[in-house]
Amino acid sequence: MSLLTFHHRPLNLGEYPRAILHLDGDAFFVACEQATHPELRDQPVVTGGERGCVTACSYQAKALGITRGQPLYQVAKQFPQVRIVASDFETYNLYSQRFFNWVRKFTPEVEEYSIDECFADLTGLRRLWRQSYPELAQSIQRQLNESLGITFSAGLASTKVLAKVASNWSKPVGLTCIPGIQIHRFLRQLSTDQVWGIGAQTAALLKKYGIRTALDLARRDQTWINRYLAKPQREIWQELNGNSVLDIDDSRKTTYASIQRSKTFYPSTDRRSIVLAQLSRNIEKACHRARHYRLAPQKVSFWLKDDSFVARGIETKLSMPTNIPSYIVKLASTCFQQIYQMGTRYRATGVTLNDLQDDHQAQLDLFQQVVAIDQQRHLYQGIDALNKKYGQHKIMLGTTLAAYTSEMKTEGQEAKRPLLVGESQYKRLEFPLITGQVNEI
Ligand SMILES: [Mg+2]
Structure with missing residues (x-):
């Protein structure tokens, strides 16, 4: 033929x-x-x-x-x-x-x-x-x-x-x-379901009419196509026949699929609180980044790496998207039980914020939480402004603090914690920390 x-x-x-x-x-x-x-x-x-x-x-x-x-x-x-x-x-x-x-x-x-x-x-x-x-x-x-x-x-x-x-x-x-x-x-x-834009449902419908391959579909006449298919599939039919009807969308999409933070630290044995503090610090940094882009994750994963760099992690879905670290730290401490093993020397912790969406949209779903969330958002707008003015990470969660104090001890160096407002190298204040009201989410 x-x-x-x-x-x-x-x-x-x-x-x-x-x-x-x-x-x-x-x-x-x-x-x-x-x-x-x-x-x-x-x-x-x-x-x-x-x-x-x-x-x-x-x-x-x-x-x-x-x-x-x-x-x-x-x-x-x-x-x-x-x-x-x-x-x-x-x-x-x-x-x-x-x-x-x-x-x-x-x-x-x-x-x-x-x-x-x-x-x-x-x-x-x-x-x-x-x-x-x-x-x-x-x-x-x-x-x-x-x-x-x-x-x-x-x-x-x-x-x-x-x-x-x-x-x-x-x-x-x-x-x-x-x-x-x-x-x-x-x-x-090519079977019809291998064609971009044809899902299992449409493929099943097409099959009932004897259309199995992409060629069977392309060869149907326009009257049949108009009668049985919706606009998106009619466009696919055109395109399969070599007639270009779908445009190129050349707008730049600066979407961040995920935000990740991890940091290696001095190996620590049986210092659960220190490992958790390291994780908390990463969570704060990742959330800071997310707020900067006005994004909130729907899923979060946490992981720990031991001194042979074997990673052990867990992924969890949030009941609502949020970029407020206190919520995520609370969640992390629950998940932590499942990945932390006593006696292991840990070298690094990390967090990934996944499935990011616009954080304004994120707030709309939650009736009861609106006030609490709004307070937290205002609080963090203030914190972000202060950190911008006085240097990164001047204000941190209480749970993060041990990450800094442990570095002072384990590395035997001058304190790494950034100076707080009013402190000098010789005079350090007690820590006026935001401990963060943690609500169940
Ligand atoms: Mg690929």
């Missing part, structure tokens, strides 16, 4: 009437870790040490059969050779920004689709770069690899939906181009 007679509807067969490139980081979180820690390269590596289950795995770890979400104790037992690291979302975010900015050197029309994915409109750029679209795609891909030390898979096609199909076609480091004339060759190998 000839390729061209295969379609009984007008199909956009121009090679690239529009040239959309989709780029997708290969095992992105792990790749960031490997780029910053060369000793992890080519190793089976998983991230997620802070929450107790696998968040991302390197291709070597995938080859062992490790999957996302798998509990880490299982991984450690079954595959002792696997390197387990805690997620470092700030680094991932930084790499993500660098990735988008690199692509913007080629075209201003870049859509930040997710932390490791973007769409770029290359239409009309062949002359400027003196390259064909596939060559241009390849240059971008190669330069990203050279500059970031991370590989990306790329897909080039005339629509966003097809470009996404293409980038997923050959991973890792693949470049797949779908010119108009070859669209059907890709679509017939």
Whole structure:
């Protein structure tokens, strides 16, 4: 059968009437870790040490059969050779920004689709770069690899939906181009639920009408499509046929997926209060950062690392989003029981604030708590202003204090605690600390 007679509807067969490139980081979180820690390269590596289950795995770890979400104790037992690291979302975010900015050197029309994915409109750029679209795609891909030390898979096609199909076609480091004339060759190998934007529900509906592959869908006529499908799916149908209807949203999204703080300290044995104080300090710093961006987490994870740097962590969901540290410290001290082991020498603690959302929105859900929360917010506006004026961390939670006093003792140095207002190096006041009214949340 000839390729061209295969379609009984007008199909956009121009090679690239529009040239959309989709780029997708290969095992992105792990790749960031490997780029910053060369000793992890080519190793089976998983991230997620802070929450107790696998968040991302390197291709070597995938080859062992490790999957996302798998509990880490299982991984450690079954595959002792696997390197387990805690997620470092700030680094991932930084790499993500660098990735988008690199692509913007080629075209201003870049859509930040997710932390490791973007769409770029290359239409009309062949002359400027003196390259064909596939060559241009390849240059971008190669330069990203050279500059970031991370590989990306790329897909080039005339629509966003097809470009996404293409980038997923050959991973890792693949470049797949779908010119108009070859669209059907890709679509017939793809089930409908593998198409970006088609969920399980729609796939089930399509199946009832005998539509199993993306090609079956693309070949339905417009009358049928208009009758049975909603607008978003009708747009997908257009895009599968090579007619570009989805625009590139090139606004910059400065979302912080997560905020993380951790710090290494002098190993401490059986000093539960000191380890907890270190964690409390990290929580205060992370919350400060969150308030700065007016964000509040919906999930929080805490972890401890012992002196062989094995991480043990726990993730917990808040009953409401908040960036007030006293609430989170209270929660941390409850979770702490489950991860702290007597007799272990701890070297570091850390906290990650996950699923961040706008903190104004966060306050709306809670009727009974409004007054208490509002008081806390005012209090922290004042504290943030004071800390800004007199230097970071002049005012801290009582629970954090031991982190500073322990450093004075263990390191035998001059006190590290910052001077409070009215203090000098020779005269230190007792601590006028905010202990924070902690309410159940
Ligand atoms: Mg990816």
